[in-house]
Amino acid sequence: MNNEHRPYTLIAELTYRCPLHCPYCSNPLDFAEHGNEIDADTWLRVFHEAEELGVVQLNLTGGEPLLRDDLELLVEGARKLDLYTNLITSGIPLTSQRLSRLRALGLDSVQISIQSTRRSVADRIAGAPSFNRKLDAMRWATSLEIPLTVNVVLHRENISEIEELIALAECVSADRLELANTQYLGWALKNRAALLPTREQIERARTVAAEAKARLRGSMEVLFVTPDYYTDHPKSCMEGWGRRFIVVNPEGLALPCHLAHTIPGLRFEHVTQRRLSDIWHHSAGFNRFRGNEWLPDPCRTCERRVLDFGGCRCQAFHLSGDAGMPDPACSLAPGHDVIESARTQADRTAGIPVLFEYRTGRGRSSR
Amino acid sequence: MTLAAVRPRLNPKVRLRFDRRTGRHLLLYPETGLELNDTATAIARLCTGEKTIDDMVDHLTGTYADASPGEIRRAVHEFLGVLADRGLLQGAT
Ligand code: SF4
Ligand code: SF4
Numbered sequence: 001m002n003n004e005h006r007p008y009t010l011i012a013e014l015t016y017r018c019p020l021h022c023p024y025c026s027n028p029l030d031f032a033e034h035g036n037e038i039d040a041d042t043w044l045r046v047f048h049e050a051e052e053l054g055v056v057q058l059n060l061t062g063g064e065p066l067l068r069d070d071l072e073l074l075v076e077g078a079r080k081l082d083l084y085t086n087l088i089t090s091g092i093p094l095t096s097q098r099l100s101r102l103r104a105l106g107l108d109s110v111q112i113s114i115q116s117t118r119r120s121v122a123d124r125i126a127g128a129p130s131f132n133r134k135l136d137a138m139r140w141a142t143s144l145e146i147p148l149t150v151n152v153v154l155h156r157e158n159i160s161e162i163e164e165l166i167a168l169a170e171c172v173s174a175d176r177l178e179l180a181n182t183q184y185l186g187w188a189l190k191n192r193a194a195l196l197p198t199r200e201q202i203e204r205a206r207t208v209a210a211e212a213k214a215r216l217r218g219s220m221e222v223l224f225v226t227p228d229y230y231t232d233h234p235k236s237c238m239e240g241w242g243r244r245f246i247v248v249n250p251e252g253l254a255l256p257c258h259l260a261h262t263i264p265g266l267r268f269e270h271v272t273q274r275r276l277s278d279i280w281h282h283s284a285g286f287n288r289f290r291g292n293e294w295l296p297d298p299c300r301t302c303e304r305r306v307l308d309f310g311g312c313r314c315q316a317f318h319l320s321g322d323a324g325m326p327d328p329a330c331s332l333a334p335g336h337d338v339i340e341s342a343r344t345q346a347d348r349t350a351g352i353p354v355l356f357e358y359r360t361g362r363g364r365s366s367r
Numbered sequence: 368m369t370l371a372a373v374r375p376r377l378n379p380k381v382r383l384r385f386d387r388r389t390g391r392h393l394l395l396y397p398e399t400g401l402e403l404n405d406t407a408t409a410i411a412r413l414c415t416g417e418k419t420i421d422d423m424v425d426h427l428t429g430t431y432a433d434a435s436p437g438e439i440r441r442a443v444h445e446f447l448g449v450l451a452d453r454g455l456l457q458g459a460t
Contacts (some may be wrong), residue, residue, distance in 0.1 A: 003388065006388065008400070054386075054388050055402070056384060056386070056393060056395055056400065057395065057398070057399075077411060081383055084382055084384075084395040084396070084397075084400070086397055086398065108380070108382065108395075108397070109380060109396075109397040111397070145379065147379075147380035147396075147397055149397055149398075170370070170456070175454070176397060176398075217452065217454075218456075219454060220453050221454055222452070222455070306378055362406070
């Protein structure tokens, strides 16, 4: 069977609601205007259909997935399908009892984000008091022996804390530490001037992370994701459009990535209206940027196209106005000057705090 | 601690799962996984914390009659190295 377009991971965005207000949130800017959340029965059917398509990993995310009080049902259902289930959470609101219950029902691992190692900074970035509760959640995970990933979204306000962030992850006995530089889309693009670090800051952080990675090999995995604004080559966004990942958003829209529905003119479909395998194989939106035929110049003849597939379609659209262009993060792309000027601005404003525009709006629930 | 005394055990975060689509086994862990060939699957199954590396080689020599003990030992070392590098092993002694 052809594995070229086989999804391995389902990203289930259970809700856009969240008690925090991170200025780099990957939810769409208009998340509050989206329709009602799909119910647990629909999710369980989606898990089943995803597993039939080849999915083996399930990421339960949001918004804040803990706000769904049927999360237990979903974890239990996922385990019956033998999916490897990761809960991706801010850690709020959580109790050790609930975490223990989720574990007993089959939760395989938990990823908890933290904004900074300093309480005041962390709470300011999250836009709500949350630091202490996050640390509690991390400790509960460790004491319940649930594999823990600590996730930090890096930007200019916390990137200088890299040593402390590594120490914090070691201190809570994390199994993995994800030092992921902000992806400048959605809320993060709106806040880019306040978030984008300088090249110097990135280089320093990368060196420290590489040392930690070598030192901790075998006990804690350290992952450092360089921002594509400084790599000169784009990321292989989602490992290729409609190739390895399916995102299903809170209202049941099936997507190749978190923000694909922000690209105008693409048609995506709801899991309530069509089987997931039909959507995956046949929907216009999923097929739009698959394979090589759609590739623009200079990607068409570039050797790197098998590695990055021309980069991120959402970034191409949001920075150049055309989702069919090469990702401007590429130094060969016609629109690359926008990346260069963002870098220049980061240098010019180094050390000067810029105000965040916090993620706001409520997000709708099904109840 | 010498290598001979180590009794490798898969990290509890790891799940071995059969993949209907390829007929192979997958070793799943947070965010990703490894696709195993038959030998690797057989080795992974022996990582229970009870067997030493010598025990594992003996056991596999019985199963794979067409490979020499030397080849099997090399395969075991290599695959355990892959697992250890990714933090997927706990060595009990
Ligand atoms: S990034 Fe922040 S605001 Fe967005 S869902 Fe995650 S915790 Fe909530
Ligand atoms: S030209 Fe296209 S394929 Fe080549 S590196 Fe740039 S984005 Fe990737």
